[in-house]
Amino acid sequence: MMTNRQSIYYWKCDRPSAFFALKDQEETMESSMVEALLRPVLVKHFGSNVIAIQPGNGQGNHLTYVVEYNAVKRFIRLENGPEGDDFMEIEARVLTEIKALGIPSPAVYAVDATRKEVPFAYQVLEYLNYPDLNKLYKEGSLNLPLVAWKIGQNVAKWQAIKSEGFGPFDPSLLRKEGRLMGLHQNYRDYFLLNWKKHLDFLVLKKFLTASESAEIQQLVTKNDAYLEIGQGCLVHKDLALWNILGESEEIKAFIDWDDTISGDPTDDLSLIACFHSGEVVNAVLEGYKTVKELPADFLPRFWLHLLRNMIVKAVIRVGADYFDRQSDFFLIGSGSTGASLKTFTRQRIKTACLGLENKRQLKDL
Structure with a gap:
């Protein structure tokens, strides 16, 4: 069930399970299960099942991975919180619009927050090998x-x-x-x-x-x-x-x-x-x-x-x-x-x- 952000001023403190990924680092699925579900999505994107998946070590409230096939890397972000939040599609649209204005931002290759394929929302983004x-x-x-x-x-x-x-x-x-x-x-x-x-x-x-x-x-x-x-x-x-x-x-x-x-x-x-x-x-x-x-x-x-x-x-x-x-x-x-x-x-x-x-x-x- 997706959570409408109508009642949200700021997601990290107003989401129904506030501090879900900030305090306890709780996950609704084990990483091995997430990776197993993610792999068919990546096969569809890369056209091959020979894909290396490594943790992305992100600091935010999303699961992140760096995936590679034939020396091509992509950055993957997943939202698997209990609210079923679908804002990743909004974010992908905004990234596309600001990039069109010449503002530095990662390219968006795929996004799906419907949870029809997999029980989480995901983005496939350009991998940018720079520190924050x-x-x-x-x-x-x-x-x-x-x-x-x-x-x-x-x-x-x-x-x-x-x-x-x-x-x-x-x-x-x-x-x-x-x-x-x-x-x-x-x-x-x-x-x-x-x-x-x-x-x-x-x-x-x-x-x-x-x-x-x-x-x-x-x-x-x-x-x-x-x-x-x-x-x-x-x-x-x-x-x-x-x-x-x-x-x-x-x-x-x-x-x-x-x-x-x-x-x-x-x-x-x-x-x-x-x-x-x-x-x-x-x-x-x-x-x-x-x-x-x-x-x-x-x-x-x-x-x-x-x-x-x-x-x-x-x-x-x-x-x-x-x-x-x-x-x-x-x-x-x-x-x-x-x-x-x-x-x-x-x-x-x-x-x-x-x-x-x-x-x-x-x-x-």
Whole structure:
């Protein structure tokens, strides 16, 4: 039974089995069974059953494999969660559209989320033998200011993709009519979806106090006029260095579009601020402005989206025990701990609130 994302603000914390692949690494099928079911799919694609299958060692919430036949490699991603999510077809369509705009991304060779052939959704993608940029960043070999500038350029380019509606796209409509359309009629409804639920969870887990939650809610209510937007644009919604492949000064692919939505143009820009300094954010904005002007009311919309995204990230980090991890975890910097990630998360929420109150500037990040 497929789960419609109508009730989902962000999949990793709102899916019915939230933290399914984040905390326990639980799988509904053993890997040997998955590979046995996958092989006929690959035979259909490659035209041969002499195919080597190796684990892809992906860090996200999908099973991944690298498959090879006659020196041709492909990257395979599988979604086998209990919800029967079918968003992989949306992601494949988005990858195709951004590639047509000249944005670095893997080619899509096959996708099927119907689960008619096999009991999981899958994608067959171009294999790109590059590390994610977070790995290079943690090693100290990434030219972050230059790469940030290029990220901004590409964000502005993919915002040329417009659609009706807001929030997650509708896979059933994509199949029927071949077009992308958000599941919500207005942006405010999407932005505030599960808002109180997320804050209540953080209070329950003692990450926020009840008074902090109330103050945050009042601040968003005071600024919700900025949620009145007439047209949504393509938003990655999980824009971070680990979702970009490349080299020290080059971007080779933007990947993992499985949370993509139709939304506000400041959203992806604010996501950079969930992890990096004001200097890095400004480099992103400079790259962005070589393609298009910043949106109207940029600063309040930016702070509003930074706050929303940080609350979501806090829910995921608390719910999946990220604050108990060490520096080998992808989210935690070299020499840091989960405790420092917790402090940073709280500080960034506070900074977003102060920004909405005109008490902080981008340089204060």
